[in-house]
Ligand SMILES: Nc1ncnc2c1ncn2[C@@H]1O[C@H](COP(=O)(O)OP(=O)(O)OP(=O)(O)O)[C@@H](O)[C@H]1O
Ligand SMILES: Nc1ncnc2c1ncn2[C@@H]1O[C@H](COP(=O)(O)OP(=O)(O)OP(=O)(O)O)[C@@H](O)[C@H]1O
Ligand SMILES: [Mg+2]
């Protein structure tokens with residue numbers, strides 16, 4: 001229905017506006033409608049990383065795109081917190097400063113959402129409360145080992 | 159011509175067979191033709207990471223695919239060493255062990271080819287003989303600074 | 317409703333039964349390249365009803381069954397079970413009174429899948445209905461596959477709209 | 485034939501003239517997200533004749549010209565120059581006797597590009613012919629764009645064949 005879509009759009013837009021500057025350390029982002037009618041118009045993201053002009057998303061860098069996408073996914077989670085969220089190496093394109101901000105937001109969001117995340121990044125591993133290590137000591141066969149962070153860093157280097 | 163294609167195919171195949179186990183620390187890979195006639199048959203890659211069965215490339219992991227692709231690109235370079243090679247964060251999906259093997263091969267190949275590579279990975283930065291840092295001290299405006307490795311690690315964290 | 321454990325047997329590289337315990341709201345999964353981390357995510361999407369082999373990086377649905385290694389023979393069956401902690405009764409309807417809810421999918425080489433809810437055989441539709449409205453599903457915004465994070469940014473305006481509608 | 489420097493002016497985020505010196509065979513480029521690293525690679529592909537805006541992450545060819553920042557106005561022109569060290573005379577033909585070879589491209593907002601070889605105006609075709617047989621070109625295997633490394637693995641057999649032919 002029109003009212004439901006309007007509510008969804010406005011709440012995700014508001015949360016995107018709040019989360020983007022926290023992930024980027026500044027700047028702003030918001031949603032825009034491509035048409036008049038709420039029921040069939042398309043939705044686009046407008047983003048302005050700190051110090052830059054508002055430009056087309058396609059000119060953004062690999063890391064900027066990934067971080068903007070995380071802001072949007074987290075904004076949707078604030079609207080409708082699914083029981084869990086699984087993230088597969090979303091921090092791979094990020095530099096250390098952005099990985100830090102991403103980790104802090106992850107920790108905060110985890111009060112309402114369960115996060116299960118795959119990462120090769122030591123800074124993100126340190127955000128985890130529990131770590132599950134997957135190994136193939138027997139080649140081709142996956143098994144699980146419990147690891148602590150120090151061990152985890154070693155395991156990633158095996 | 160047919161003879162030229164045959165020579166190209168055989169030499170790239172031989173180099174792929176040599177480079178794949180060096181990047182993966184074992185296993186093997188080779189090229190296969192999908193048809194009889196050299197002039198119009200397609201080419202596929204067969205790959206078997208260490209300890210695994212030969213399987214479809216699509217089931218390989220993100221890191222395994224990236225590393226196999228690097229083996230192929232480097233095999234092509236051995237055939238026809240273009241004056242330079244530019245790599246944009248090809249090491250992003252790799253774990254520490256594979257980053258190490260990648261860096262060692264990069265250093266060896268650099269005797270014949272000039273490599274210009276973008277990376278966020280400290281281990282790959284250390285392979286470089288020269289480092290160029292790009293910054294945006296003035297927001298939105300790119301400039302260059304010369305950096306050394308220790309400084310580089312700090313710069314990546316800004 | 318929290319996910320408390322994932323149990324895989326015969327699914328992709330997890331030939332021997334493995335239970336992934338999710339003991340908190342911040343669980344990291346790590347390990348070297350090719351060890352099976354993304355296979356765990358594929359397992360979760362598969363048990364929630366994913367029906368396209370290409371979305372599980374395979375060519376046929378039987379590619380989810382362990383196909384052998386250098387030292388092991390292929391097996392004939394794959395099974396994945398998700399166990400949810402529903403102590404707060406968040407999942408409504410018939411399931412509100414259950415403290416734990418288990419969703420399981422089983423497939424053998426002839427391709428027929430069987431679904432189970434709390435141990436009782438059910439249809440795929442029952443599983444998709446269970447998750448309706450929770451935001452979960454095989455292609456939900458709640459699961460971001462490897463390399464796909466920027467997909468939301470590259471989406472066309474009407475795709476982004478559909479993405480939002482799913483979450484509503 | 486080694487690349488000895490890249491000179492950008494007005495190209496994407498490099499509004500002020502910048503020279504990237506490539507002092508050896510192992511040059512690392514680093515910096516935070518969004519600072520302009522991949523723009524350097526786009527610059528190299530552009531000067532070698534790249535003619536599709538979408539391959540430069542833009543919507544129009546004028547997207548390569550600096551379009552302003554929070555504190556700077558847009559400029560009207562973009563220019564990139566590659567300077568090769570040809571001391572070994574590897575580039576044959578008319579260029580064999582030159583110790584340094586410079587390739588330059590210039591574009592202004594009306595969209596017309598100008599190409600220069602060692603300072604002399606030439607056609608785009610002269611530039612593509614210069615690189616013929618060296619393995620270089622705007623879409624050559626020698627330049628792997630961000631996130632594209634696995635593309636060779638996902639290619640269909642006839643695409644992989646074309647890839648090999650280019651290198652022959
Ligand atoms: N049906 C199957 N039987 C046996 N092994 C399989 C099967 N399907 C996939 N695999 C194996 O699983 C491995 C891929 O695992 P996965 O993608 O989970 O790795 P990963 O831990 O995510 O690695 P990365 O860090 O590189 O992303 C491949 O090497 C593949 O051979
Ligand atoms: N014509 C232009 N004028 C001004 N700025 C531009 C122009 N084109 C692109 N940019 C800016 O360049 C930035 C992207 O740079 P680039 O892709 O090189 O980053 P990067 O250093 O590769 O980052 P990452 O590590 O995230 O991949 C964007 O923020 C974009 O705003
Ligand atoms: Mg993976």
Ligand SMILES: [Mg+2]
Nearest residue numbers: 061062522630
């Ligand atoms: Mg980049």
